[in-house]
Amino acid sequence: MQPILETRNLTKVFHRGSLLARDRIVAVDNVTFSMQRGEVFTLAGESGCGKTTTARMILGFEQPTSGEIIYGKGEERWHPRVWFSQRIQAVFQNPFETFNPLRKVEGYLFETVNHYKLASSKAEVEELIDSKLEAVGLSYGEVAGRYPSEFSGGQLQRISIARSLLVNPSVLIADEPVSMVDASIRMSIVNLFRRLRDELDMGILYITHDLATAYYLGGQIAIMFRGNTMEMGPVQEVLTNPRHPYTQLLRESIPEADPEKKWRGRISIAETEQEEYLREGCKFAGRCPQVMEICKKQVPELVDVDGVQVKCHLYVDRGSVHEEVS
């Protein structure tokens, strides 16, 4: 099947410090993935893992240092912005920052319709807006004439999703869409993504640190750490049988809402992020419980283990997986 969105060896390098003593920080390091229509692709990881930078490059906010982003059939390498933004839309993390507090919320919806010339008469515009708001469980009557402060975070996030739906995009990029939303209504937003995927056959790039909702949405997942894809594959397989030691740590660290499954064991935390970005070899070597000598010197290759791609020296000799010494 033809992927709807693909990245090939996507890399972004940031420099910091003065001209003479510059640190080279590889925020996104050779990230390659592809996503299909009607599928959720999750980019998961902690802050500073490069997941948002990846999204910003896909959206064109940031120029990749190297690598390619291919949309659809990909005959053309460069597309005008309007062409592009009619196919890929985004929903951001903080709904209170998405909207200008001094502007009426409906203004954003009208502006989008006008910008893409989606309707010709006022009645048509309102009808279109109403239909998209209905798709997210709201109506034009509830939104008309109101300011962002009159809505809750969950409602604003829905309006933000409705706005992105106006152009009928085939890909929706959702950057931490539920992390600022109240617990009691969080699942209604996640359920909305499930519906968009099933009913509109949209591809959803779901960027999150919340692995439980990623599991709930299904599809594919890429676990990122300090710019690298550590493990990539079907979400159920990756989270049920995590192979990479980092995925294992991440999976274990999620507080499960079950008082009988408490955390056991202790963990160590890096003092600074920079220390890990600048590390040679595997970026996780400093905290890995199964670290070997080779890990500190050489970056592991991404290898295929039973349909899951893993970037770890433990799995480099395919099939001969190291026995865990405990």
Add this chain to the structure above:
Amino acid sequence: MKQKDVVLRTENLKAHYVLDVPGGQKVVRAVDGVDLQIRRNEIYGIAGESGCGKSTLMKTLYAWINRPLRLVNGSVLYTKDGQEFDVYAVSKQELRRLRWQFIAYVPQGAMSIFNPVVKIKDTYQDFLSSHLRGKTVEEMFDIAKEHIEQLGLPASILEAYPHQLSGGMRQRVAIALAALLRPSVIFADEPTTALDVVVQRGVVQLLKDIQERLHNTIILVTHDMGVHANVTDRLAIMYAGRVIEEAATVEIFKKPLHPYTQFLINSLPQFGDTGERVSAPGQPPSLANLPSGCAFHPRCPKAMPICKQKVPESIVMGEHRVACWLHAEGGEAEHAANS
């Protein structure tokens, strides 16, 4: 429960924000009749979504009330050395002494409290010199170093500037600072929010270590039910300024009684189960304009006529407390008759 186990007690505590608006006053009922009995040597959790009043409750318990917030009713009673006293009745000097030595507070976003232009050790010194008299700079440095090491944090952080540490490390240093004078009660307001999962686990680990070391009381406020499941011994659920349910954490997760708690717990996605999860319908109410009766009734699928009229009292069933008409005498029968 034995009275002597209780370290903090409130009765019908009310704290409202009173705002002057054109044409009168606007009252935001952030804490609206809270009864608590928090014991020695436990981690007590307070859960609830944003705008339910949990941070205001923290401030009220810590006697940190500034206008427009006003204490409207009730008192906050602490027990220190067998003596119960009202924290709002003590003098300013006494309150100053109590703070950090008896009660400590880790505010929300504590990782950004550090002065960015001085080293962590200077912050520690500043803190120690205002609470411990007659110590030399070296002695204070030794105390800080010993304390940091006891909690399993690297002593090298004392020589670092705040920006050189990761967010998770700064958060842990801030919590360690609050525990420095071995307080009997520590309030921690959303200490794990905005942190990554692995870092979050480190912070929780530190809180548990402190509690085990000092055998004190930690009052942990967070909206994250997963964190509550992991660390707290007892748990209170807040909704619209009130505690609507309270029980042992295991009990709440196993047998939630209030319909809101049921939604909150049943909507959490679990690994190994992709079955549909449903959140509570509607939106949380505004604290300035609460619905009549039970504040949850407009969102409650089991609402009965009485829920609109009268605020439910807390019904005590052993260690489990719930404020819901369904569990009042004859409540279930009435619900069955109505539906």
